[in-house]
Amino acid sequence: MNKPIIGITMGDAAGVGPEIIMKSLHDPLVYESCRPFVIGDSKIMERADRFVQTGLQIRSIQSVSEAQFQYGTVDCLDLNLLPADLPIGQVSAEAGHASFSFLKKAIELANAGEIDAICTAPLNKEALHKGGHIYPGHTEILADLTDTKDFSMMLSAPKLKVIHVTTHVGIIDAVKMINPERVYKVIRMAHETLQKAGYTSPKIAVCGINPHAGENGLFGYGEEEEKIIPAVKQAQEEGIQVVGPLPADTLFFRATRGDFDIIVAMYHDQGHGPIKVLGLEAGVNITVGLPIIRTSVDHGTAFDIAGKGIADEQSMKEALRQAIELAPKRV
CATH class of the missing domain: 3.40.718.10 (Isopropylmalate Dehydrogenase)
Structure with missing residues (x-):
């Protein structure tokens, strides 16, 4: 057996x-x-x-x-x-x-x-x-x-996979915590996880932090240039098929269309929102980077309907x- x-x-x-x-x-x-x-x-x-x-x-x-x-x-x-x-x-x-x-x-x-x-x-x-x-x-x-x-939360739904650079912290703290080393490690974890699942060369897209991924400095204070672009370049130099930072408002649609196999989200709601729009019943939470396999439902305890x-x-x-x-x- x-x-x-x-x-x-x-x-x-x-x-x-x-x-x-x-x-x-x-x-x-x-x-x-x-x-x-x-x-x-x-x-x-x-x-x-x-x-x-x-x-x-x-x-x-x-x-x-x-x-x-x-x-x-x-x-x-x-x-x-x-x-x-x-x-x-x-x-x-x-x-x-x-x-x-x-x-x-x-x-x-x-x-x-x-x-x-x-x-x-x-x-x-x-x-x-x-x-x-x-x-x-x-x-x-x-x-x-x-x-x-080094670990990350990956959410998986039938048409979308998302891995997170930061998760359970406030948005201001999340931006402070994002740095090239962490972004690179998450890109690498995404690549290795999908390879183990049978993807020969996973297509990875990285979200920006600001609207329109900063639009060349128009929004924000250069966070994309400082925190994300060095990590993407490092991963690309190692042969990982990754692009970004890209505007999050269109990126998730492109991924559900099949343009990308997984998205690297910068913070909790950036990644969780689109997954949950696809349906709470379809989402799965996978902890990446552990020495053991762990999957979970992607919903809470639902106290309001418990016992019914x-x-x-x-x-x-x-x-x-x-x-x-x-x-x-x-x-």
Whole structure:
């Protein structure tokens, strides 16, 4: 059996994560292509199934070796950190701490070679902080716990891929943080990631910071010339097929048309906005630069609809698909 083993972290138990996991694992095609199991809390997964009514059985396990990976049964590595009556749709320190613990356990299993990839359900940043873990999000936790210095967030939708130079910082801080070294490293990460995914010579486009990419100094204070152009030239000299900086207002349209394989965005909303316009259910978040494979849904905990059984699982299924595709192949 050489199908990859995928550890699915439950995320924030008060949100829709458990529900979309149950809905995704109700699809037999998932089990045909991988060996999935959940890292979380069996009680919460059982409660989630009462909302979504898949009829799947939850099987509590204490180690990956106990997992059976059989369709119809959801193996759950049960950390038993939460009460059965945890309030739904509310920020909770308990749920925040548990979501961190689920991810930490997944990282330990990946580092030990027991799983091939991690697929994460959403966590809530406020709950995470209340639980004593002060991180902006999943990406930064993964980088910290794997001692990774150079990493980036890549968003992937059917017609568009975007990788970010900066992410969870304010716009003024983002501009300060952008420099030629960082831009070059992100271009390189984009190139290498797509090559591993089968692109022989990925076509990369780099966004400008200012409107019209500065338009030769008309807008801004020369940020493109100082922070971006040296990085693009360095990558080009190494044979990477990259152009820019280009105006962001037209660049994303050109990429969806097929002109480019991936866009390097300078800051969070520059990259996230266009992806999410294409549909939250289609987007997947991939952390690039880690020693392990991690994919995630590209939406939040959706507290407003948690417990109603109506959350869309398509982003989770796509995240699983990409985890399977990117995972190292077992022999």
